[in-house]
Amino acid sequence: MSIAVIVPLMVVLLLCSAFFSGSEIAYMSANPRRLEKAGEKSSAARLAFKIQSRFDKILGTLLIGNNLVNTAASSVATMFVVALFPGSDGVGATIATVAVTVLVLVFGEIIPKILAKQKAVSFVQIVAYPLQFVIWVLTPIAAPFVAVVNLMFRKKQTEPTVTEEDLSTIIETVGEEGVLDEERSDLLQSALDFANTTVGEILTHRLKWDAINIDDAPERIAAVISNTPYSRLPVYERDFDHIIGVLNVKHYYRVLVDEGEITDLRPLLKEPTFVYTNMKLPVALAKMREEQNHVDFVLDEYGGIMGIVTMEDILEQLVGDIWDENDEIENEFVETDENTWEVVGDANIEDMFDMLDVDYRDFESDFTTVSGWAIEMLDADPHEGDSFEYRNLYVIVTEMGENRIERLSVIVKPVPEEDEDE
Known part of the structure; x- marks a missing residue:
């Protein structure tokens, strides 16, 4: 040859x-x-x-x-x-x-x-x-x-005849056909997803949670406590990676009423507990119940603190949002003009695509939030006014926080007829 x-x-x-x-x-x-x-x-x-x-x-x-x-x-x-x-x-x-x-x-x-x-x-x-x-x-x-090979290694059938994926498809189908109402269908789907969801997917980032520096002046500590919407606050020494305890705000006020003043928070603190970012939610929930905690600090692979997860966060994955009188209701998507939307940076990217009727079947990203996706698309440090295009969306960074995108403006352009036919 x-x-x-x-x-x-x-x-x-x-x-x-x-x-x-x-x-x-x-x-x-x-x-x-x-x-x-x-x-x-x-x-x-x-x-x-x-x-x-x-x-x-x-x-x-x-x-x-x-x-x-x-x-x-x-x-x-x-x-x-x-x-x-x-x-x-x-x-x-x-x-x-x-x-x-x-x-x-x-x-x-x-x-x-x-x-x-x-x-x-x-x-x-x-x-x-x-x-x-x-x-x-x-x-x-x-x-x-x-x-x-099947004859040589034949085993007793151990796999379930109906897999988790099959159940998910069945629930989605009966929901679409009206056999189950939307609320029950969503609850069943949440129960299926719950076992496979990790703590890292639902945590609240450390930058978004109020915290107390134990070395701050009493007046500064009192101001943080009086202005926070949270019932429990992390207390740290030097920086957020050195958590020394969790303060129950109600307990703080009870002691304050009884004693008139509080000069040292340490006796009021509950010992902090930790979970890793890849821990599944059922395991994290069982751990919280066993330790009688409402707040866990989430560690990354290097032992640094990524954020916080609460029992409420975990339960919301099963039953949906749990509101109380202290929660601030913020619309993640607000239509500001025809085909123009203001989007909160922390909003879920697939929720945004659903809301804007954007086909994301082939969409792949390392991020789940709109802000993370925007940084990925910009491929540079973001600044107010930065923009990019994705399919029929024109996205503009409109508000920056401390090293992160707070809000974006999303303009939905008409889809050409030839694209709709594909």
Whole structure:
């Protein structure tokens, strides 16, 4: 075989290896609910969702296809080296093996898997039709091997016949069809999501919570306590990473009435308790109940304090917002003009997209708030007046706080008719 044939063939085999590797990780990573929603407008998404729903049966076919391609690449590489260096014998085979291993590892495994993981929903739609053809071709070859493996490692069925994803889809469907009212449907969905939500997803950032410096003058401490909307306040020494306790405001006032003045807060403080950002909410709630706490400080992986989570925050994930007379009700989205909205920086980005009727099926970001997403889009330190465009949205930073975006103006531009038809 000539070199002119071998080189293009090697490139094709590497692309096939990338196709199999990327498909494997993408279908394992893609959000099924987002994929199902995308299927409402895209036939590729519908096919991708169908493939994902039986992915456990298809995985063996993908692995066999990947191994066949990699074996073929090794053989072609050996022929290439032998063609370049006739008579090299074993040395040529060794060189070919090393070269193919590096090429397949980098271009056939690592790079495609990273890209597929980052853009899973988009990737599965792109490869859906080619993958369906490959499955149709390779299934007869893979079926005997899969059957043998199933016989060798057959176990008693332990997986539930209805998965959490199935329940979520059922709840969403019956809610849309009116079988359940919206309130009950939302409550059931919240109960399902509750077990998988982490403390880090609901915490209140440390910059947004009133706190007391134990070394401040009594007048300053009294001012913080009298002006706070919170019933419990963190007390720190030197900086917020050195929390020494939690002050119950009601207890403070009771002691103040009884004794006339308070010169030292330390005897009034309750010992602080901590949770890690990746702790699941059911575990955090059980910990709070066991320790009889209402407030926990959330630690990052380095032991620094990221923020605060309260029992009320956790319970709101189940039953929705819990309001009391001290809560300030702030509208996160206010229409200031036709097609123009003022948005609070802490608002959830997907809530904003829902409210503005923006399709976010393929949206991916490391942030959940509008302010975080804006900083990501600006790719620079934000300032008042900074702006960017996303799809049919024109976003302007209108108010900055201390090192963060407080408010933005979002202008919704008409969507061209050709985009609506897609």
